[in-house]
Amino acid sequence: MAAEEQSASIDPNRPMNILDALCPSRDVLVDLADKWVLLMLASLRESGVQRYSELQRSLGGISRKMLSQTLRTLERDGLVLRTVDVKMAPPLVLYELTELGREIAEETRALCTWTEKRTATVYEARAAYDRR
Amino acid sequence: MAAEEQSASIDPNRPMNILDALCPSRDVLVDLADKWVLLMLASLRESGVQRYSELQRSLGGISRKMLSQTLRTLERDGLVLRTVDVKMAPPLVLYELTELGREIAEETRALCTWTEKRTATVYEARAAYDRR
DNA sequence: CTGCATCCTAGTCGATACTG
DNA sequence: CAGTATCGACTAGGATGCAG
Numbered sequence: 001m002a003a004e005e006q007s008a009s010i011d012p013n014r015p016m017n018i019l020d021a022l023c024p025s026r027d028v029l030v031d032l033a034d035k036w037v038l039l040m041l042a043s044l045r046e047s048g049v050q051r052y053s054e055l056q057r058s059l060g061g062i063s064r065k066m067l068s069q070t071l072r073t074l075e076r077d078g079l080v081l082r083t084v085d086v087k088m089a090p091p092l093v094l095y096e097l098t099e100l101g102r103e104i105a106e107e108t109r110a111l112c113t114w115t116e117k118r119t120a121t122v123y124e125a126r127a128a129y130d131r132r
Numbered sequence: 133m134a135a136e137e138q139s140a141s142i143d144p145n146r147p148m149n150i151l152d153a154l155c156p157s158r159d160v161l162v163d164l165a166d167k168w169v170l171l172m173l174a175s176l177r178e179s180g181v182q183r184y185s186e187l188q189r190s191l192g193g194i195s196r197k198m199l200s201q202t203l204r205t206l207e208r209d210g211l212v213l214r215t216v217d218v219k220m221a222p223p224l225v226l227y228e229l230t231e232l233g234r235e236i237a238e239e240t241r242a243l244c245t246w247t248e249k250r251t252a253t254v255y256e257a258r259a260a261y262d263r264r
Numbered sequence: 265c266t267g268c269a270t271c272c273t274a275g276t277c278g279a280t281a282c283t284g
Numbered sequence: 285c286a287g288t289a290t291c292g293a294c295t296a297g298g299a300t301g302c303a304g
Binding site: 010012016017018019020021022024025026027028029030031032033034035037038039042043058059060061075076077078079100103104107108110111112113114115116117118119120121122123124125126128129130 | 161162210240255
């Protein structure tokens with residue numbers, strides 16, 4: 001989400017390896033490995049298209065700053081498409097997933113689903129760990 | 133990974149909803165939505181079992197502090213099992229995924245795979261965004 | 265309504281040094 | 285080898301105020 005250590009530029013001959021600190025894929029992972037990003041992908045995946053204020057209500061607890069920042073990151077990465085209807089006042093801005101965004105939103109769906117399903121188990125594990 | 137806003141305790145009658153700021157599943161997501169966590173799950177999934185120093189070499193660029201901290205978080209959440217062979221000197225400590233850990237590591241695999249596969253595309257999107 | 269610019273604090277994280 | 289403790293730089297992220 002911010003300045004990360006220098007990563008090598010993309011070399012088509014070198015296979016990607018996300019465990020390698022200098023692999024370019026690390027930069028992409030850093031953008032994705034974020035609470036708000038995962039939630040935004042989930043929300044846009046479910047709703048199809050949403051405006052700014054809808055997204056803020058949808059992602060419970062997000063501030064406008066993080067909302068804008070996260071949207072900008074995803075837009076820059078080509079995962080989210082931003083559309084402005086300039087003829088409207090007050091402005092109407094719509095956000096939706098791009099094709100690439102729908103791809104990754106599909107991959108991260110399992111992560112969110114698993115989390116909801118296993119939350120109770122994790123809570124029990126934490127309690128057991130803290131008891132010891 | 134650290135103190136998060138107060139979330140409701142678990143109520144078996146209320147369905148989990150990760151978009152809800154007060155849903156307990158948020159706490160779990162916060163632990164998972166982390167670069168080092170995703171990489172560690174990937175590494176342990178591939179290797180089966182690793183010792184501390186192997187993990188540090190495996191997760192390129194991780195500091196000992198983040199290594200310990202991430203391992204502790206995952207151990208507490210019941211995703212990683214830590215085994216010490218006390219009869220050894222120097223100490224031999226092994227880390228492996230629990231059954232629960234293998235579950236989530238399987239879900240996050242797609243995320244890492246997609247990232248490696250689509251890194252070039254994301255880089256192009258970023259370049260296009262920055263050009264404009 | 266949709267943002268960006270600022271300020272400010274709490275927390276993150278790396279480096280370093282030290283222990284069993 | 286496998287950590288922990290501490291310090292200090294940096295950053296994330298909420299709050300607020302203003303603008304198109």
